[in-house]
Amino acid sequence: MVEGHVIVAVVIAVIMLVGRGLGRGFGIPAAIPLVLLGLAASFVPGMGKAAVPPDVILTLYLPPLVYRAAFLTAPRETKEDAVPISVMAFGLTCVTALAVMAAVRLAVPQIGWPVALALGAAVAPTDPVAATSVMKRLGAPRRLVTILEGESLVNDAVALTLFGLALTAITEPVTLSEGGLMLVRIVAGGVLYGLVLGWVVARLRGRITDNGAQIVVSLITPFVAYLPAEHFGFSGVLATITTGFYLGVRAHGLLQPSSRLTGDAFWEVLVLLLESSLFVLLGLEIRQVLNGVTDYSFATLAGTALIVLAVVVLMRLAWTMAVFPLAKWLPGRHLSFDGIGRAQRLVMGWAGMRGAITLAVALSIPLTVPNRPLLIFLAAVVVMATLIGQATTLAALLRRFGLGETQESVIEEAKARQATVEAALSRLDHLASEGEVDEHTAGVFRQLLELRLDTVRAILDEDDDEDGTSPDSGTRGLRRQLAHAQREKLDELYSKGKISAATQRHLIHELDLEDRRRASGSH
Incomplete structure (x- = not known):
């Protein structure tokens, strides 16, 4: 039994290794070969053991995925x-969840409203990766990236809250007033618990110096x-997002450079494994899903899938082109919408x-x-169609409107x-x-x-051509003070809005790497 697993x-x-390699080789999203290879593997005897119970999917996959996204959120830009x-x-x-609910209910009348809402909630959140x-890679305006990343983080919480309400309504009737009170309790409780836990974990991590213990925490x-x-x-999603955001804002002050480097590497691998395995699991389950929808005709399946896909894609385009500009009239202080044109x-x-979150929910x-197999089938169609149709053409669209040629990030860095x-x-x-x-x-x-400064000035077209060398030195205390000064300056630049969180994180990562190289060289 154990050997089989x-x-x-x-x-x-x-x-996962082969699929990601094929994705890079053919220049397509890795999800496509991962699903196809998973489907092929489902014909191998014994691979049925790979099925993961539905109640384990959210518990195992969702918390680390949304936590990492929240941890990396840029606080100032998001605000x-x-x-x-x-x-x-x-x-x-x-709007997307409700529109999909109505469309599915219209196309397949025997599906109840709560079940249709569950599908709408599954396909509503986007995956910006x-x-x-x-x-x-193309150097698109950073504000677009910030909005897409911020949207993806928040819409996960919104969609999963709707998903939870839909599952509750499937098992027991819920009135509108009961649903409203339940929603308030779910949201307020999740945020409050997340803040308390973030405060506790922040103080705990501030006292831990061992890298391994930091990763475990x-x-x-x-x-x-x-x-x-x-x-x-x-x-639980809101609690996880709130905790991740709280800790992410304070990460630079909580952790030592070596802990940040080790943690970043660990989480990068973990997220890659989780997201990749979700697409493989989908491929492994496709045969079972197809067997479960045999009661529906091909015309019904194809027509319903096209309707759901059209609602998802066209609703978003209509929203960004027609509704989104109206937000500038909302009360309160916020950035001007003038910089976000039609292109x-x-x-x-x-x-x-759509991506890993949609699959995890489905x-x-x-x-x-x-009608669970039908719901998974429709969600899988939306994920694969948007990855194939949109992800592969986005670069051409950016170039077409001249949005991929800016040197803003290079100059900022x-x-x-x-x-x-x-x-x-x-x-x-x-x-x-001071004589120190x-x-x-x-x-x-x-x-x-000064040698480093000359290199930077060359990028900025500043003519400062002094010669210099970089001899090694054993004065680790001085190196630490100079690195500390650079980190303080990065924090100051970020707090004043001079640089983005991505630039701050990238340069701090380089300083952390230098600290690690010096530490390893001293032993």
């Missing part, structure tokens, strides 16, 4: 664009957020791919829910590098003037920093 796990791991993000995440998600990876945190919240009738809105509308539908090196030079001069560092040592480090 191990063999299945190895097969899934091989499929500045809170209105456009909210218009997309709350308004569009609810494919879209933002293309945008970042970070791994169990999303489950400690999700499971108790769900047990007490709150939103940007069209890209936002087309960047509505596969988590309980076995007792009527160069300016941030210049400011951090200048901060380190200023700290070095101060230390030398001798002139010879100060001169060595000054040459190293």
Whole structure:
């Protein structure tokens, strides 16, 4: 029994490696070969053991996925664009879920309203990974990336709250007033619990110096957020997102550089494994799903799938082109919408791919829910169609409107590098003037920093051509102070809105790498 499960796990791991390799080789989203290879593997005897119980899917996959997304959210940019993000995440998600519910109910009348809402909630949230990876590679305006990432984080919570209400309504009737009170309790309880847990974990992690222990704490945190919240009738997703966001904002002050590097590497691999295995599991389940929809004619299946896909795609395009601009009239202080023109809105509308979250929700539908195979089939069609049709054409759309040629991120990063090196030079001069560092040592480090500064000035077309070398030095205390000065400068630049969270995180990552190299070289 144990050997069989191990063999299945190895097969899934091989499929993930091959599938991702094929995706890179053919320049297509990795999800496509992963699903196809999973389908092929379903014909191998014994692979039926790979089926994961529906109630395990949300518990196992959802907490770490949404926690990591929340942890990496850019706080200042998200706050500045809170209105456009909210218009997309709350308004569009609810409208899409309700529109899909109505469309499915119309196409397949025997499906009840709560079951149709469960499907609508599953396909409503977007997965920005494919879209933002293309945008970042082409240098698209960062504000578009921020809005898409912020929307995806919030709409996960909105959609999953609707999904929970739909499942409750399937088992027991719920009046409108009862549903409203339940919604308030679910949302308020989840957010409050997430804040309390974030505060506790922040203080705990601030006292831990061992890298391994930090990873263990970070791994169990999303489950400690999700499971108790769900047990007490709150939103586990909102609790997990709130905890992740709370800790992500304070990550630079909580963790040592080596802990950040180790944690980033661990979570990057974990998220890759979770997302990839979800697509493989979908492929493995396709045969069973197809066997479960044999009661429906091909015309019904194809027609319903096309209707749901059309609602999902066209509703988003209509929302970004017609409804989204109206948000500028909403009360309150928020960034101007003038910088988001028709071309940007069209890209936002087309960047509505569905992915891992939709699959996790669809596969988590309980076995007792009527028409479960049909719901999974329709969700799978939406995911695959949007990945094939939208993800593969997004780059061409960006180039068509000239949105992929900006050097904004390059210039921003160069300016941030210049400011951090200048901060380190200023700290070095101060230390030398106070007699804490001798002139010879100060001169060595000054040459190293000025060499870096010259490189940055060359990028910014500043003519400053001084020669310098970078000799090694064993003065680790001085190195730490200079690195600390650079991190402080990055925090200052970010807090003043001079650089984005992505630039801040990237440069801090480089400083962390330098700290690790020096630490490993000292042993």
